[in-house]
Amino acid sequence: MAGHHAKYDDMVESSGLTMENHRRCSARAGKGKRLWKKVKYQLVEYHCLPGYLRDNEYILGHYRSEWPLKQALLSVFSIHNETLNVWTHLIGFFLFLALTIYTAMKVPKHSVKEDLANIIAPLMMRPITRWPFFAFLGGAMFCLLASSVCHLLSCHSERMAYIMLRLDYAGIAALISTSFYPPVYYSFMCNPLLCNLYLLSITLLGISTILFSLLPVFQNPEFRTIRASLFFGMGLSGVAPILHKLYLFWGEPEVFRTTGYEILMGALYGIGALVYATRIPERWKPGKFDIAGHSHQLFHILVVAGAYTHYRAGLVYLRWRDLRGC
Numbered sequence: 001m002a003g004h005h006a007k008y009d010d011m012v013e014s015s016g017l018t019m020e021n022h023r024r025c026s027a028r029a030g031k032g033k034r035l036w037k038k039v040k041y042q043l044v045e046y047h048c049l050p051g052y053l054r055d056n057e058y059i060l061g062h063y064r065s066e067w068p069l070k071q072a073l074l075s076v077f078s079i080h081n082e083t084l085n086v087w088t089h090l091i092g093f094f095l096f097l098a099l100t101i102y103t104a105m106k107v108p109k110h111s112v113k114e115d116l117a118n119i120i121a122p123l124m125m126r127p128i129t130r131w132p133f134f135a136f137l138g139g140a141m142f143c144l145l146a147s148s149v150c151h152l153l154s155c156h157s158e159r160m161a162y163i164m165l166r167l168d169y170a171g172i173a174a175l176i177s178t179s180f181y182p183p184v185y186y187s188f189m190c191n192p193l194l195c196n197l198y199l200l201s202i203t204l205l206g207i208s209t210i211l212f213s214l215l216p217v218f219q220n221p222e223f224r225t226i227r228a229s230l231f232f233g234m235g236l237s238g239v240a241p242i243l244h245k246l247y248l249f250w251g252e253p254e255v256f257r258t259t260g261y262e263i264l265m266g267a268l269y270g271i272g273a274l275v276y277a278t279r280i281p282e283r284w285k286p287g288k289f290d291i292a293g294h295s296h297q298l299f300h301i302l303v304v305a306g307a308y309t310h311y312r313a314g315l316v317y318l319r320w321r322d323l324r325g326c
């Protein structure tokens, strides 16, 4: 250990840094080129980060700081405090890609049981349009991939972090907006005016959230709660069409089933937003959850679980409308 460090200890002394500082901020210190390469892409601690990378003071170490794009991209395969943030949503993206392919291939086709129903009651089996369902799947894939890339590349530079964060917020707003499409479309498709009014409102709300997130103040750490509340409020506005749906179709089993899924999804997203805003558990034991178990990773898993719940609800809507028509 001591021998290994001897060379760059000299370098550190010559550059006027204390040993302690060097160990902690090695990625930002020193001049010797060959030695420099060895220590360049080491992970650093929170207090060594430039201001724009300081987001969560309860995550103490294992930060990548101002890495070139190539190294940042390759870091998808190494361990640092964003590894699981990247992978939770990358796996989520591939899950939704698989669900999209599965839905496109299987769901519109009739099963034997459905064909039987078709013979018995041909008028009842008219598959209705799938676009609202695919809009949701597209929104989910965009959100998950954007988030994953954001976590991977934000450490590159201030400019990159700025662009990536906007992409991340746009992804969240897109996921929430497109999540409204299947329930709203399939609940109110027989009343085009009402249906379009709901779809237009949520689309405009989504677009204004994205525009608001473009304001520079939006990314300040003090805005964490406001960010969470804004997205939370957007999701909460979904209560209106759900109550409306229950009022119109009270007593139909599919309506209760979809509402059950929607309550579960709301709970998952709600807990996610709460964990994100409170930064539990790392606030209780700073530094203990740097690599695994910190709030952002829990938030990511809850988002994927919430979106999957919504996918299941979407399948119930499709089947319900295929059978029921208008």
Ligand SMILES: [Zn+2]
Binding pocket: 085, 147, 151, 296, 300
């Ligand atoms: Zn994230």
